[in-house]
Amino acid sequence: MHITQLNRECLLHLFSFLDKNSRKSLAKTCHKLLEVFQDPVLWSLLNFNSPVELQKHNFLLGPALKYLSICWYSVRVKVCNIEDWMKNSFQKDFCSRHENTVTDFLLEVGNRCPNLLSLTLSGCGHVTDDCLLLLLKNCPSLKTLKLENCARITDRTLEAAILYGGSLQTLHVDFCRNITQSGLERVKEKRPSVALRAERSANMIPDSKPEKKLVFEKLPRKMAQL
Numbered sequence: 001m002h003i004t005q006l007n008r009e010c011l012l013h014l015f016s017f018l019d020k021n022s023r024k025s026l027a028k029t030c031h032k033l034l035e036v037f038q039d040p041v042l043w044s045l046l047n048f049n050s051p052v053e054l055q056k057h058n059f060l061l062g063p064a065l066k067y068l069s070i071c072w073y074s075v076r077v078k079v080c081n082i083e084d085w086m087k088n089s090f091q092k093d094f095c096s097r098h099e100n101t102v103t104d105f106l107l108e109v110g111n112r113c114p115n116l117l118s119l120t121l122s123g124c125g126h127v128t129d130d131c132l133l134l135l136l137k138n139c140p141s142l143k144t145l146k147l148e149n150c151a152r153i154t155d156r157t158l159e160a161a162i163l164y165g166g167s168l169q170t171l172h173v174d175f176c177r178n179i180t181q182s183g184l185e186r187v188k189e190k191r192p193s194v195a196l197r198a199e200r201s202a203n204m205i206p207d208s209k210p211e212k213k214l215v216f217e218k219l220p221r222k223m224a225q226l
Contacts (some may be wrong), residue, residue: 040064072123078124129156155183177204
């Protein structure tokens with residue numbers, strides 16, 4: 001029996017066991033399998049391990065998406081987390097290649113996936129408060145928002161969660177250095193039913209302004225002695 005002789009339900013079940021690349025490759029073999037690949041039911045969950053994966057076009061975004069995670073566990077994340085004014089030319093060039101990738105993708109999710117229930121971001125150093133604010137506005141059913149090591153996230157995201165996260169049940173902001181204790185206390189006050197976690201966030205050193213004194217302090221000891 002040839003695979004194309006299976007009914008739609010069986011094909012969808014088969015595709016559900018494949019990763020994104022395998023689904024895309026199989027879809028290229030015939031029109032019937034392409035239709036299965038394009039079925040929104042197949043794309044209720046998406047996991048990505050780097051910004052590069054967001055540009056592979058081996059998945060579909062649509063109203064069926066319920067669970068999304070973008071988790072970048074790489075030493076390169078440390079470069080992204082450096083404050084912009086402190087980056088050297090090499091670091092700026094590195095970040096310029098992908099700094100808008102995750103943000104642009106999330107904005108597209110906000111426009112095309114209004115039924116999103118869960119979002120997890122880790123190591124997404126270029127994602128901003130404005131991006132998450134728009135996503136919270138456009139995804140009113142969002143129940144879980146987990147942010148880890150997202151350096152540019154501030155109390156503005158917490159405020160957006162209070163204002164627009166009416167369905168939020170879980171909010172994690174772990175290792176986000178620009179989150180403050182006062183911002184966390186405000187969430188607890190305004191949304192006491194939300195399960196809030198902020199591991200290390202309020203105790204980390206926040207971003208600073210590009211003042212000459214601070215720049216000088218960042219110089220290696222040998223340079224400072226010259």
